[in-house]
Amino acid sequence: MLNSMSRWVGKQVRLKLNAWRVVEGVLQGYDSYLNLLLVEAMEVKNEGNQRINIGTCFVRGNNISVIETLDSTKI
Amino acid sequence: MLNSMSRWVGKQVRLKLNAWRVVEGVLQGYDSYLNLLLVEAMEVKNEGNQRINIGTCFVRGNNISVIETLDSTKI
Amino acid sequence: MLNSMSRWVGKQVRLKLNAWRVVEGVLQGYDSYLNLLLVEAMEVKNEGNQRINIGTCFVRGNNISVIETLDSTKI
Amino acid sequence: MLNSMSRWVGKQVRLKLNAWRVVEGVLQGYDSYLNLLLVEAMEVKNEGNQRINIGTCFVRGNNISVIETLDSTKI
Amino acid sequence: MLNSMSRWVGKQVRLKLNAWRVVEGVLQGYDSYLNLLLVEAMEVKNEGNQRINIGTCFVRGNNISVIETLDSTKI
Amino acid sequence: MLNSMSRWVGKQVRLKLNAWRVVEGVLQGYDSYLNLLLVEAMEVKNEGNQRINIGTCFVRGNNISVIETLDSTKI
Numbered sequence: 001m002l003n004s005m006s007r008w009v010g011k012q013v014r015l016k017l018n019a020w021r022v023v024e025g026v027l028q029g030y031d032s033y034l035n036l037l038l039v040e041a042m043e044v045k046n047e048g049n050q051r052i053n054i055g056t057c058f059v060r061g062n063n064i065s066v067i068e069t070l071d072s073t074k075i
Numbered sequence: 076m077l078n079s080m081s082r083w084v085g086k087q088v089r090l091k092l093n094a095w096r097v098v099e100g101v102l103q104g105y106d107s108y109l110n111l112l113l114v115e116a117m118e119v120k121n122e123g124n125q126r127i128n129i130g131t132c133f134v135r136g137n138n139i140s141v142i143e144t145l146d147s148t149k150i
Numbered sequence: 151m152l153n154s155m156s157r158w159v160g161k162q163v164r165l166k167l168n169a170w171r172v173v174e175g176v177l178q179g180y181d182s183y184l185n186l187l188l189v190e191a192m193e194v195k196n197e198g199n200q201r202i203n204i205g206t207c208f209v210r211g212n213n214i215s216v217i218e219t220l221d222s223t224k225i
Numbered sequence: 226m227l228n229s230m231s232r233w234v235g236k237q238v239r240l241k242l243n244a245w246r247v248v249e250g251v252l253q254g255y256d257s258y259l260n261l262l263l264v265e266a267m268e269v270k271n272e273g274n275q276r277i278n279i280g281t282c283f284v285r286g287n288n289i290s291v292i293e294t295l296d297s298t299k300i
Numbered sequence: 301m302l303n304s305m306s307r308w309v310g311k312q313v314r315l316k317l318n319a320w321r322v323v324e325g326v327l328q329g330y331d332s333y334l335n336l337l338l339v340e341a342m343e344v345k346n347e348g349n350q351r352i353n354i355g356t357c358f359v360r361g362n363n364i365s366v367i368e369t370l371d372s373t374k375i
Numbered sequence: 376m377l378n379s380m381s382r383w384v385g386k387q388v389r390l391k392l393n394a395w396r397v398v399e400g401v402l403q404g405y406d407s408y409l410n411l412l413l414v415e416a417m418e419v420k421n422e423g424n425q426r427i428n429i430g431t432c433f434v435r436g437n438n439i440s441v442i443e444t445l446d447s448t449k450i
Binding site for chain 6: 019021023029030031035054056057059062
């Protein structure tokens with residue numbers, strides 16, 4: 001199943017973390033624990049009305065609930 | 076026990092995540108960590124009165140509490 | 151220790167999940183991560199005054215805090 | 226370090242779980258994930274003023290924060 | 301990295317657990333999962349104004365956020 | 376992916392932990408579980424208006440959500 005994720009590398013993704021916090025960015029890489037490396041990452045608050053720049057960041061897999069792609073890429 | 080899950084692939088499932096958030100969708104795949112791949116996924120809020128389209132998404136196993144099938148499929 | 155769990159298969163159990171949510175059902179199976187498969191499962195709310203039918207479901211081990219048996223089975 | 230735990234088998238322990246819920250009971254067994262089997266278990270609420278009988282139960286290791294012994298056993 | 305921890309054995313440490321609860325004590329031992337064994341442990345509440353004796357206890361690694369040393373030991 | 380982290384050793388990083396608590400410090404080391412060793416660490420509160428000195432500390436990987444670098448280092 002994880003290899004499906006490879007098609008999302010280089011694409012814009014939206015992550016729902018613990019307490020449903022939202023981080024968006026371009027997926028640069030991932031490992032077998034679903035730890036993700038994002039570039040051009042943003043924290044998205046208040047239903048999208050507020051966007052805080054993060055830049056390059058690691059996001060720890062076990063605190064991610066949902067990973068969505070913002071591209072129309074099919075898996 | 077995990078192979079029981081194979082009978083739910085292609086079927087509609089409902090996930091209760093941390094803080095009892097609810098996501099429904101068609102189960103496309105899963106791995107040994109119970110990470111799930113859903114298509115036609117929806118976030119379900121306010122006891123089902125509000126449904127937010129997600130589309131294709133990964134749901135991280137360790138933040139899932141309960142996985143129910145919305146089909147009458149027996150295991 | 152896990153093999154003690156085998157005596158509870160087929161019996162009624164009560165699970166306390168994260169945030170002390172309560173799910174009861176008949177234990178159908180389990181794996182080495184204490185992921186459980188329940189049938190005839192119910193979510194129990196308001197100190198037992200409200201019971202919501204779930205049916206067959208997987209309950210993810212790492213979000214379970216306490217597993218009790220509602221039978222008088224000794225381990 | 227885990228073998229220090231063996232001296233607490235058969236003794237009264239107090240567990241602080243997620244959200245600092247308190248469960249006390251006699252430690253019957255444990256495994257390498259610090260999943261515990263308790264007998265004569267009680268949920269302790271309101272600073273000890275309320276005690277709810279659980280009986281025999283499994284307590285999942287990853288939702289335990291602190292394990293104390295109520296005996297004066299030294300490790 | 302974990303072997304840096306060995307220099308803190310026998311020293312006073314402060315642990316920030318889930319929900320930022322604070323436990324202080326002398327580090328007696330640890331394992332590869334960063335499960336810790338403390339002696340002379342105290343729960344510290346209200347910014348240090350309230351200290352509750354715990355004594356000897358295990359602290360489960362995955363519910364620890366931060367481990368600080370209260371000695372000036374350098375790593 | 377983890378080896379990308381090596382370029383951040385010796386650099387200033389910002390960690391978002393569970394409940395979005397913020398700790399900043401110089402990354403001294405890390406292991407395969409993304410447990411981190413920081414020096415000159417600070418807890419940052421109230422949107423950066425309050426900074427509490429921690430010094431040398433371990434930060435447990437599984438309670439970290441996001442790791443950002445405060446340097447302009449590219450990965």
